[in-house]
Amino acid sequence: MLKGLKRLFSVINVVIIIALLAIHFVLKESSLQTSLYFYSFPLPVIIIVVLILAIFLKRGLKKYNLWLAAILMIVWLGRSFKVHISETVNERDLEVVFWNASHERNFQDVFNKSDSIPDVVVLAEYHGKILEETKLKYSDRYFYKHPTRRIGICSNRPINIKEIILSKYESTVIRFETNDVNFYVVDVSGSMDVPRNWELGFVNKSITQTKRTIVLGDFNVPYESKYLEDLKTDFNHAFSEKGNGFMETWFWNIPLLSLDHIWVSKDLEILKTEKIGTFKSDHSMIKTFIRK
Numbered sequence: 001m002l003k004g005l006k007r008l009f010s011v012i013n014v015v016i017i018i019a020l021l022a023i024h025f026v027l028k029e030s031s032l033q034t035s036l037y038f039y040s041f042p043l044p045v046i047i048i049v050v051l052i053l054a055i056f057l058k059r060g061l062k063k064y065n066l067w068l069a070a071i072l073m074i075v076w077l078g079r080s081f082k083v084h085i086s087e088t089v090n091e092r093d094l095e096v097v098f099w100n101a102s103h104e105r106n107f108q109d110v111f112n113k114s115d116s117i118p119d120v121v122v123l124a125e126y127h128g129k130i131l132e133e134t135k136l137k138y139s140d141r142y143f144y145k146h147p148t149r150r151i152g153i154c155s156n157r158p159i160n161i162k163e164i165i166l167s168k169y170e171s172t173v174i175r176f177e178t179n180d181v182n183f184y185v186v187d188v189s190g191s192m193d194v195p196r197n198w199e200l201g202f203v204n205k206s207i208t209q210t211k212r213t214i215v216l217g218d219f220n221v222p223y224e225s226k227y228l229e230d231l232k233t234d235f236n237h238a239f240s241e242k243g244n245g246f247m248e249t250w251f252w253n254i255p256l257l258s259l260d261h262i263w264v265s266k267d268l269e270i271l272k273t274e275k276i277g278t279f280k281s282d283h284s285m286i287k288t289f290i291r292k
Contacts, residue, residue, distance in 0.1 A: 186217030
């Protein structure tokens with residue numbers, strides 16, 4: 001009886017591992033259902049599942065799970081852990097921060113975490129509860145808050161809103177100009193029943209400027225997503241180019257998924273990029289320095 005249960009669990013172990021690997025490396029975002037599994041089981045989670053399953057295997061089979069976990073760990077580190085030499089930043093360079101503020105947070109939280117007040121700050125999931133007080137305190141700054149969508153912008157120069165594009169599934173793209181640079185703010189709907197290909201297709205169609213342009217926001221898909229291929233053609237990923245450490249920005253400082261991105265057009269130079277961990281949101285901040 002016990003021998004039969006062990007054999008059954010060995011089969012279950014193999015089935016689960018094959019299914020997880022097929023979803024992550026083969027099926028990926030081929031359908032809405034596989035997309036949800038793809039986002040729910042990033043490599044760190046798969047590694048943990050493989051290690052947990054190994055606990056219940058007999059000694060002869062346990063080693064295969066451990067070897068697989070080690071290989072997947074190497075793959076994950078190769079993808080996600082970046083090491084770059086940062087360039088020297090001067091006062092003329094542009095400091096840009098994006099943060100999903102998780103509803104309750106605000107610009108002051110960003111200023112408190114930064115060594116200086118960034119030139120441009122963009123917040124998603126921002127309700128603007130103390131915006132008027134912030135405006136009074138930082139009277140030399142310019143602020144914008146969309147009246148219905150939860151997007152906030154702060155800049156050291158005037159903010160010129162050029163275009164606001166809204167999808168019927170709550171995704172938002174706002175194009176604005178400041179500091180002689182074109183910006184797109186992106187906030188993609190996180191609804192589980194809205195296919196990401198619809199919303200990322202909407203985002204890709206909305207981004208028509210590809211020179212002197214920065215695209216930043218919560219895309220709700222990881223860097224590996226096929227729906228980011230259009231952006232990869234015309235833009236450099238700020239963290240992949242000049243970041244250090246794990247690129248994943250979610251969840252609560254645990255590097256599971258890189259949902260938040262800053263993309264920089266190839267005619268602008270990325271000097272350095274930082275991911276700033278905080279427990280004030282389940283998303284980390286991203287800060288990058290750009291030379292125009």
